[in-house]
Amino acid sequence: MVSSIIKFIGSPRGYSTIFYVISGISFPIHLFGSYCILFQTSATMKSVKWTLFNLHFWSAALDxxxxxxxxxxxxxxxMAAFPLGVLSLIGVPNDLLMLSIYTIFMLVPVSIISMFENRYFVLFVNRGxxxxxxxxxxxxxYIIVITYCFIIYLEIPDQEIAIKKLFKKYPxxxxxxxxxxxxxxxxxxxRSWQKLRRISVISFILLEIIVFGILLRVKLKLSMKKIASSISSKTLQMQKRFIKALNLQIAIPLIVIFVPIIAGMIFKALSIVNPQAFSNLLNFYFSLHGVLSTILMLYLQNPYRxxxxxxxxxxxxxESKIFTTAGKFSRKSMT
Known part of the structure; x- marks a missing residue:
């Protein structure tokens, strides 16, 4: 029984079937998330509305x-693949499909940076x-990421020669x-220089996310300490929940994205009974990142909840209440 399930997961037919089920579940969730951002975003969150929608759009597009x-x-x-989705069925070239997917994958963390930067700018440095x-x-x-993806596209080898090598090595x-x-x-x-380039670009993007995440957390804590004596305990708790929501909304999807990458690197060095099935399971897990991000957004942000x-x-x-006893910072704290 177990071996049959593993065999099904490792087969193209099983892979495609499971993904169609996942897409059937995720599409309405993404659609409802878009509706909430566009039509249920409160006035106190209007400054982050479009950056939040930008992140949601690219996450949903990747899923x-x-x-x-x-x-x-x-x-x-x-480093070979073949598409099984609806676009391949209507004749979209494989190289364009792979370029599109990789570009969307790289645009997700860039959109996270955009959202972090937006909140940092609105809350703390809008006059600096x-x-x-x-x-x-x-x-x-955006230019760096798109250029990087286009370079990878240009480096795709001659397919006739590359596919012959592929089947000779892996019959x-x-x-x-x-x-x-x-x-x-x-x-x-x-090649080593390709690995170095890939690591450099990914590290650069991750560093920006970490820097803005730390700046936001530190600035919010410092601001809360300064105004703690002049606001009610209820307002102070609201600010603490805001920090927690911000961390969870970004941290969990990032973990979902990078766990398969790390696991994939580890499993190459290990002896796996069915490496293809294991790889497919990681892809299923990875494809859920946008759904988790949307569900977290709907739960953590009060207007959407x-x-x-x-x-x-x-x-x-x-009806949401806007606390004004803390002055300028409390009025903008939920934007």
Missing amino acids: LSISFLAQPFFCTPT CWRYFRYPFLVAN RFYNFEIPVSSFIVISDED EAVLSIFCCRKPV
Whole structure:
């Protein structure tokens, strides 16, 4: 029984079937998340509305690209794959599908940076010199990521030669019963300078996320200490919940993204009974990152949580209160 399940998970047919089920569950959740951001965002959160929608859009796009539109079946342990999704069925070229997925994957952390930067700017430095540099900084991030992905696209090897090498080295791929023409070899050899470039770009993006995350946390704590004596305990607790929500909303999706990457690197050095099934399980897990992010957003942000309760539980929405006793910081603290 267990071996049959593992075999099903490791097969292209099982892989595609499971992903269609995942996409069927995730699509309405993403759609409802979009509705909440666009139509249920409160006035106190209006300054973060579009950066939040930007993050939600790219997260949802990544989920649906992997689980429905492209469904890339990565041939473990190579840098080769073949698409099984609806876009491949209508004849979209494999190289464009892979370029699109990788670009969307890289745009997700960049959109996280945009959201962090937005909250940092609105809360603390909206009148400082940073307002002159923020847009060039944000645009530069997008340019760097898109350029990096385009370089990878240009380095895709000659497919006729690369696929011959692939099947010669891994003849078991013939068992997939997929036409050879459906395969795409993204890279036939991972050179050291390519690894260095990849690590550098990913580290650069992660460093920005960490820096803005730390700045936000430290600044919020310092501001709370300064105004703690002039505000009610209820308002102070609201600020603490805001910090916790911010951390969870970003940290958990990031963990979901990078756990499969780390696990994939570890499993290469280990002896796995069915490496393809194991790799597919990681891909299933990875494809849930956007759904988790959306669910967390709906739960952690009060206006969206009230919208969920009013729509699905027939509960009347509770009017949000804006605390003004703390002056300027408390009025903007939930934006």
